[in-house]
Amino acid sequence: MMAAPTEPGTWTGRALPRLEDPAIVRGWGTYVADIASRNAGCAYVRFVRSTVASGRILSITAPPGVTVFTGRDLADVAPIEAALHRPDFVAVGTPILATDVVRFVGEPVAFVVADSDAAAEDAAELVDVDIEPLPAVLSAPDALAEGAPLVHDSVPADHQNAPNTMVDGRVTTPGAAEAFTRADAIVPVRVSSGRQSAMPLEARASHAAYDRADGRITLHSTLQMPHITRTGIADCVGMAEDDLRVVAPDVGGGFGAKMTLAREDVALVWAARTLRRDLAWIETREENFLAAWHSREQVYDIEGAFTADGELLALRGDLICDVGAYCCYPVTWAVEPLMALAELPGPYKVAEYDVRSRAVATNKCPIAPYRGVSRPMQVLAMERLMDRAAAHLGIDRVEIRDKNLISEFPHRAPTGLVLDAASHRETLAEAARLADLDDFAVRQEQARRQGRYLGIGFSCFAERTGYGTPAFAARSQPFGLDPTKPAPVITPGFERVILNMDPSGGLTLRIGASPHGQGLKTTLAQVVCDELGMRPDQVRVIASDTDATPYGWGSYASRAMVIAGGASLIAARELAERIRGLAADRLGGLPDDIVLEDGTARLRGGTEAVELAVIARDTYHSSHLIPDKGQPALEAVGTYDPSGTFANACHVAEVEVDPQTGQVRVTRFLVAEDAGRLINPAIVDGQIHGGVVQGIANALFEELIYDDRGVLVTTSLMDFLPPTAAEVPDIEISHLYTLSPASLTGAKGVGEGGTIGAPAAIANAISDALSPLGVGVFHLPATPHRIRSAIREGRDIRPAPHPSDAAVPAPQQ
Incomplete structure (x- = not known):
């Protein structure tokens, strides 16, 4: 089980300085605001936002000279749709601009366009929005109370969920009730967390450039998921994905808050296409707090059934997640309650389980993933439970944890999760x-x-x-699907990379994952170079550009090194095998006799060697001399989709x-x-x-x-x-x-x-x-x-x- 941190002669395990850092620390990085500032003809967008939590829009007016767009102008733009195939999931579209009603303070209701950011800010203040206030629900308890106002009155009255309950998941094992009956002690715990903001150093920002030659839009935006952002915008605007290029330049922090599709980005792309000009939107810190996704406002009631010596027999509970006014795309407002439901036991052995987990809508900013999602709350609940049980039973707090921690693998949790x-x-x-x-x-x-x-x-x-598509697919339960219609459900997961060696022997790794500060380019280069016998500084990693990279799911959920790393390893092994075959033809011997190291290919145990740069040059420029010309050039593709x-x-x-x-x-x-x-x-x-x-x-x-x-x-x-x-x-x-x-x-x-x-x-x-x-x-x-x-x-x-x-x-x- 336990392994040494590294092996001699490998790049893996070395604490190399990050290859990405020199440009950033010298101030040579490029952020969205830099791109906008360098575009002399760029106009700026400023959003007008609701100042009430719930209300009916009566009118939106602006003085002459102010270019303002409202939801009526965007009538042909589809709402953002995020869905799961679950009977307990309520699908509600998110309008790009609120048209008839507003549902939280900060919701965009209009936007203005001006020649400078300052002028746009001034113009936005001149827009008058008349809203008739309506009753609002400002907490999950209020939203669940009988007769509470509905955040969304479009939900069918016969839906199985209670009002304002957007997801209602439940797992109950057959022996849960009996386990509580025979327990020596039942220890209850209620924990909660206030709302948080991911608060990245760089707030959201986007720049949409219109190409008059072909009508394409290039959107530079501070993102974690460029490809899925392109898909979402194209679906809303009604354009082919190939007509939209999405690029994430240097990103000043993401933490999950930049993986979800922003209404503002859809509006910006629509406006750039409509006005046929370049537009930028640079979010203020106030806007970021108001409208850029919140997280983890949750209350967990749990009970543990314990034996006298501290063994946890069963767990039951009621988990409530305030998810705000709208559903986040693509992971939906089910992400917090379903993660909490599936992973609450954590590292502890729990034989019997009876837990309900709900997403509850309120008139507040929508919730989306933030570093850890629900797990900080899950761990808080379980760890407070362990301390309280230890005190109640007179057992040492380390001892009670050790008694209940999983020690045999693989371990199947009562929710079906395999550790x-x-x-x-x-x-x-x-x-x-x-x-x-x-x-x-x-x-x-x-x-x-x-x-x-x-x-x-x-x-x-x-x-x-x-975790890849197997985990995300498990959150959906297909039911009542019309086989003639494409399912709107998005199942993220896999990663794909393309690795090629150019004629000079340099390596280019194109990845679908999207680094935003983790040092991913350095670590992937280390993985690749261990297979190819090269130095990490000889690898150029291209990411976060939908025109230049294979379709991938970005970076979130502690996944990039595992999945993109696995895909890179697969591609590197395939490319190494191709190079060993070419070297064996040149040097004599079999491919298995070839060792790749220090930029050369040599016969194992011998002195004969050839530089990889020579092999590369000959492969491209003297291909008529290369055996098995039917194989592709020095390029390999790796796809990885683990559980x-x-x-x-x-x-x-x-x-x-x-x-x-x-x-x-x-x-x-x-x-x-x-x-x-x-x-x-x-x-x-x-x-x-x-x-x-x-x-x-x-x-x-x-x-x-x-x-x-x-x-x-x-x-x-x-x-x-x-x-x-x-x-x-x-x-x-x-x-x-x-x-x-x-x-x-x-x-x-x-x-x-x-x-x-x-x-x-x-x-x-x-x-x-x-x-x-x-x-x-x-x-x-x-x-x-x-x-x-x-x-x-x-x-x-x-x-x-x-x-x-x-x-x-x-x-x-």
Whole structure:
């Protein structure tokens, strides 16, 4: 199971500096705003947005001289349609501009066009939008209440779902009820999370260039999924995909928020085609907070059935995800509730399962994936459950986790999910060793005698990574399909690459995945060069351009290294085999006798060698001398579509809480993780560091807050507070290495793990610190105000009650 981090003489396992970085750190990168600023004839678009959460549009007017477009002008543009084949899924189209009603503050209702960005901003302020307010629902509990206003009144009255319930998934195993009957202890936990923003450093931005020669549009946009963006826009506008080129230049952070199709991009392409001119839209930070997808406003009620010695027999629960006003494309508003439903048990053995998970619409900004999706909440629920069960049963918190962690593989969860080889117990043991709990107990007791409150918290999790079409297809359940009509459901997953060697011996790798800061170009070059005996700096990776790359699904869900890496390995092996055959013809011997290294092909055990550049030149320029001319030139295609592989980790947080101010200081953070073979350890560590920082933000700082009118009040960095270097401790990382047959390269994804595990570790640590005061953390972020109030009132930091209260009791002290 455990493997060495690298093998001698390979590029894999080396902490190479990222090939992408020199241009970026020197300021030579190219972002969308740079492209727009260099286009002297470019006009600018500014969107006019709703200022009420729910209402009927009465009129939209503008003074003479202001070029304004409304939903009436875009009548021929189809709404964005995202769907799943499930009877519990409610399909609702998203209009490009709200036409009759608005459903959240920030929804676009019109846009203006002007010769400069400043002029467009001024023009937008002159547009008068008269909206008659209607009753709004501003929380999932309100939306589920009897007689609640409908966010979408177009849903058929006979639909099986309750009003405002857009997805209603359920998994129940036959023995769940009996397991709870024979349990020695039933431990309930309710946890919740406030809304978050991915808050990339670069907000959304797009530039649509119109080519008068052929009418094509080139859209430069800050994206994670260029190909699917092209598909979505073409479907809405009614144009052939070949008439639209989509390019993602350098991207200033994505984190999932840039994988979904933006209404604004559809409008921009339509306007560029209609006006036959170049247009740009550069989103402001306020717009980004208002309308650029939110995430993870969820409430989980769960109960664990335990034996007296701490074995988890069964799990049941009610999971509610506030998904906002519209469905995100292409992964739909089912992505959060169905991921929560499928993956709630995480790394723990759960024989019996009875869980319901719902997506509930509200009059707020729509929800879309953000780093980790629902898993930070899943892990928070399970890890708070483990700590509470340990306390209730008088069992050590490490011991109860170790007893329940999966140790035999492959493991089939009660939801049908198959977990491949991993090291759950081993990472827990390593984290506990590094934490030195005996020493911490001494320090904690000494601090308490001084009136100081220290705490330590654990968090174990499994991170599903690199999953292809088999996983995404499982979310749809075909029913009642008309075989004469194409299904609108999109099933992402596979990746395809094209690798070729040019006449000078250089390599070009064209990938469908779309890097946006992960160092993917460097790691893929390392994989390729191990097969071809070349240096990574001899590989040019071309990505994020629909004209220049094979169709692919972009980068998200910790998938790029696993799937694009697997496809690249397949292509590299095929190209290497072709080169060995050509070298064997030249040098004598068999292809299997040829070794590719240091830019040459040589006979194994001999001195005869030929440079790869010579083979390449002859293959292209003297092809009449090459045997088997029927084969293609030095080009190979690799396609990979795996079912997925699970990385795993254990996080440990140490905190100190000031009971007077409620301030939490994270004093130490440990990560014991297993991401299989590390292609580039430095990049892996960077992903973990960045993820942990975003997890700390989730736990302590960042929250989007609406007032009682449905108006977002956190619309700037004065109010939405990301952590700075001053709030983040050094992050200590220990690597374990499990090679799984579920990953062709041996690598597992690592992009989201830091964000998934950190919030629960910090919540458990704060709860440990404040246990003498009777305070536990069950809602994130645990802000100073919430902590101070909880201490003063002698209560836990809890979510608000919701309609499931009658079914699942609140946790007891």
